Amino acid sequence: MIKELMLINGEWVEAESNDKIEVINPAYGKVFAIVPKAHKEDAEKAINAANKAFEKWSSLSPFKRGAYLRKASEVVFKNLDEIAKLMTQEQGKPFKEAVGEVEKGAKILKYYAEEGERIYGRIIANEEEDIESRVIYQPIGVAAAISPWNYPIELLAWKIGGALASGCTVVAKLPSETPLSPLAFIRCVQEAGVPAGVVNALTGSGSEIGPVLFNSKIVKKVAFTGSTETGKVVLSGCVDTLKKVSLELGGSLPMVVCKDCNLDVAVAGAVRRSFRNMGQICIAINRIYVDELVYEDFLKKFVEQTKKLTIGDGLKEDCDLGPMCTIGGIETTKKHIEDAVSKGAKIAFGGKKPAGEKYNEGYFFEPTILRDVNHNMLVMQEETFGPVVGVMPFKTIEEAIKLANDTVYGLAAIIFTENLSLANYLSKKIQAGNVAINNVDAGVINAPYGGWKDSGFGHEHGPEGLYEYLLIKHVRVRYL
Ligand code: NAD
Numbered sequence: 052m053i054k055e056l057m058l059i060n061g062e063w064v065e066a067e068s069n070d071k072i073e074v075i076n077p078a079y080g081k082v083f084a085i086v087p088k089a090h091k092e093d094a095e096k097a098i099n100a101a102n103k104a105f106e107k108w109s110s111l112s113p114f115k116r117g118a119y120l121r122k123a124s125e126v127v128f129k130n131l132d133e134i135a136k137l138m139t140q141e142q143g144k145p146f147k148e149a150v151g152e153v154e155k156g157a158k159i160l161k162y163y164a165e166e167g168e169r170i171y172g173r174i175i176a177n178e179e180e181d182i183e184s185r186v187i188y189q190p191i192g193v194a195a196a197i198s199p200w201n202y203p204i205e206l207l208a209w210k211i212g213g214a215l216a217s218g219c220t221v222v223a224k225l226p227s228e229t230p231l232s233p234l235a236f237i238r239c240v241q242e243a244g245v246p247a248g249v250v251n252a253l254t255g256s257g258s259e260i261g262p263v264l265f266n267s268k269i270v271k272k273v274a275f276t277g278s279t280e281t282g283k284v285v286l287s288g289c290v291d292t293l294k295k296v297s298l299e300l301g302g303s304l305p306m307v308v309c310k311d312c313n314l315d316v317a318v319a320g321a322v323r324r325s326f327r328n329m330g331q332i333c334i335a336i337n338r339i340y341v342d343e344l345v346y347e348d349f350l351k352k353f354v355e356q357t358k359k360l361t362i363g364d365g366l367k368e369d370c371d372l373g374p375m376c377t378i379g380g381i382e383t384t385k386k387h388i389e390d391a392v393s394k395g396a397k398i399a400f401g402g403k404k405p406a407g408e409k410y411n412e413g414y415f416f417e418p419t420i421l422r423d424v425n426h427n428m429l430v431m432q433e434e435t436f437g438p439v440v441g442v443m444p445f446k447t448i449e450e451a452i453k454l455a456n457d458t459v460y461g462l463a464a465i466i467f468t469e470n471l472s473l474a475n476y477l478s479k480k481i482q483a484g485n486v487a488i489n490n491v492d493a494g495v496i497n498a499p500y501g502g503w504k505d506s507g508f509g510h511e512h513g514p515e516g517l518y519e520y521l522l523i524k525h526v527r528v529r530y531l
Contacts, residue, residue, distance in 0.1 A: 053084035053137075055234050057254050059093065060100035061247025067092050072227050072254060077143040077374040078364040078413040084141070086230045089255035094222070094263040097251035101193040101220040102269045104248030109190045109218035113167040116216060120164035123243035127157035130239055134204070136366065138232035142203060143373035143414070144328050145365025149232075152205050155496075156236055159208040162496050166517050167216030182529045188521040190218030191295060192271035195264040197257065197285070199277045200226035200376055201331040201436075203233045206299075209511040210274045211240065211250060217520040219272070222264065223252045228376055230254040257281070265289045272520060275299070276333075278434075279460075279505045297509025297519050300502055301434040302462030303337045305455035307477060308349055309448075309468035310342035312489070317467040318352040320491035321440070324465065326360060326418040329375045330384075330438040333506075334463040334485070334493050338424075338431050340451045343444040350422055350442060354400045357418050362405055364413070374414040375437060381414055384437030388419060391428040391441065396421045401438070432458055448473065452480045461503030463493040 053074075056063035070088035075081065087093075108116070127134070135149035142149070175184040196210035203226060214221045225233045237252045253260055257277075264270050265288035275285045276299040289296050306324070308317050325336040341349045363370035375381055388402055401419030404410060416438055424431055424441035431441050445451040455464060463485035466477045478486040484501045485493035494500045499515035501508065509519055 052082075053231065055084065055086045055231055057087050057089060057093070057234070058237055058241065058250065058252040059097045060251065061241070066090060066255070072230070074141050074228070074231060076140050077376050078366070080378070080412045080414065084231055086234070086254040089253040089260060091259070091263050093255070094253055094260050097222045097253055098193060098264070098267050098269050100248035100251055101222050104246055105192060105220045108220055108246065108249050111218070113170060113216065113218075116218065117164035117167050119243055119245050120160045120167070120212065120215060123240040123245065124157045124160040124164070126239040126242050127153060127160065127236060130235065131157075134232050134235040137235055138203060138229070139366045139373065141229040141231050142200060143365070143376050145370050145373050147369070148328065148365070152202060153232070153236070156204040156208040159205070159212045159496055160240075163212030163216035163517065166514055169514070170217065170517065170521065177527070181531075182527065185526040185528060187524050187526060188518070189524055191520055191522050192219060193269050194219045194221050194272040194274060194520055195270050196221055196223040197261065197264075197273065197275045197277065198223070198226060198233070200228040201328060201333070203229040204236045206276045207233050207236065209516060213511065213516040214274070214520045215245070215249065217517050219520045220249045221251065222270065223250065224257060224260050224264065225252055225254050227254065227256065261285065262288055265294065266292060268292060271295065273297075274511075274519065279507070282507055295519070297511070298507035299333070299509070299511060300462075300505065300507035301436075301460060302333045302502065302506050303432070303434050303458045303460040304334050304463050304465065305481070306336045306339045306465040307451045307455055307467070308339060308341040308345065309466070309470065309473060310344045311469050312467035313469065314345060314349060314352060316489065318349065318356055320465065320467070321353055322356045322360070324491040325440040326357065326372060326438050329372055329380070329416070330440075331376060331380065331436050335436075336440055336465060336491070337435060338454075339440060339442040340445045340454050341442060343446055346444040350399060350420070353442070354420060357400050357420060360418055362415060362417070363409065372418065372438070375416060376414070378414055380437050381416055384416055384419070384435055384439050387428075387430040387433070387435045387437070387439055388421065391421050391424055391430050394425070394428050396424045396428060396441065399442070426454065426457055434460065448477070452477065456482045459505040462506035463487065465491055465493070
């Protein structure tokens with residue numbers, strides 16, 4: 052049994068109550084680790100530690116903070132395999148995917164080390180010659196970082212990177228399903244010499260720790276990634292203390308496949324983005340709209356390629372997909388499939404637990420393609436967050452746009468066409484914060500990433516991800 056502690060004021064500690072959370076390996080449905088379960092008193096200690104550390108950390112030059120972050124990035128790189136192993140055990144994603152994520156976490160720290168050195172102000176001319184206006188940026192203060200389990204390190208690294216580079220200190224509330232790999236990541240940050248209290252990490256219930264963070268006058272910013280439902284709770288929790296809030300929330304990502312596109316490339320993208328991480332990605336493809344002229348061709352190839360995906364315990368075998376992270380995820384996936392089938396959809400592939408003894412205990416499910424779906428079905432309206440995708444034909448581009456925009460979400464969209472004018476038109480008409488054309492990776496670290504509509508507001512990635520932690524000050528100077 053693995054036992055891990057949480058970090059408060061530079062010390063690895065149990066919860067004051069000594070309460071614990073059990074961590075399950077979803078490939079077997081069995082507990083394999085325990086971590087502390089923090090309560091109010093632990094959260095308050097972490098907030099006070101972050102507050103105490105803020106003055107010194109925020110006074111360092113961005114170059115000095117950057118040096119810590121670069122060092123932390125190196126330490127993460129040195130521990131890649133060990134951290135990735137924990138991630139596969141707690142989250143289920145195959146080991147090679149976990150290694151990729153830990154690597155990304157290390158790169159994010161390095162990117163923000165550099166971006167922090169590029170926080171530029173502005174000088175603005177005034178009417179009188181002896182007066183000028185300066186715009187400077189200053190760190191907001193203690194930031195709370197709340198992140199989910201699907202990308203336990205990447206989503207935390209965006210927050211820690213942006214916050215630390217801008218001079219803020221952090222209280223991170225880690226996901227209860229996957230606390231181990233983020234704790235190991237934070238250990239690396241600590242090993243890089245980041246002073247006590249600059250980063251604190253709590254493991255515990257969100258609905259208990261959340262309000263302590265929201266009601267605290269010390270915490271000045273909440274960076275939240277999670278479901279739209281919880282995002283609304285977070286936002287309303289921050290009203291009384293008028294905190295700056297950024298919300299990276301759920302999505303229902305449309306893919307539009309036009310008749311002129313390279314169908315093989317589109318199919319390869321659809322397989323990867325619909326089923327990678329068992330569809331537990333905020334920008335997983337949930338809905339595919341295909342020009343009716345290539346609908347059957349697309350589906351045939353999509354099914355052929357999906358059949359090739361291998362499923363297993365990603366620590367023991369080299370597979371494409373692992374189990375889902377939670378049993379609740381399987382239930383939602385099944386519910387959406389049953390709903391679609393009852394309303395006329397057909398299962399083109401998948402739809403059940405894979406056959407075989409090795410799948411008996413774990414949270415395994417086949418990647419599932421539903422064809423001939425419509426917008427009365429849950430799969431086309433709600434976020435499944437599972438390995439299921441609905442496919443339907445469209446006749447005109449205007450119809451495709453209408454369907455793509457017909458959900459409450461607006462996180463990202465994918466378009467496949469070789470017609471540049473059409474790509475440009477679609478990318479403007481589709482209501483989403485991120486649009487990928489002829490590729491399926493809508494996010495890169497140095498460009499802003501954020502949602503529209505019920506997918507939230509605020510940004511991570513890029514300089515925008517840094518300005519979320521900075522306050523603007525206008526200084527008007529007369530030179531005497
Ligand atoms: P969730 O909303 O249930 O939980 C997210 C985090 O919030 C967890 O750490 C949880 O403990 C905490 N939490 C829960 N209740 C809380 C409360 N009342 N106050 C404060 N914190 C609370 O989401 P999840 O199931 O862990 O993650 C899946 C969701 O995250 C999906 O909807 C997915 O689309 C979304 N997501 C969005 C992005 C993005 O960048 N937009 C990225 C990844 C995941």
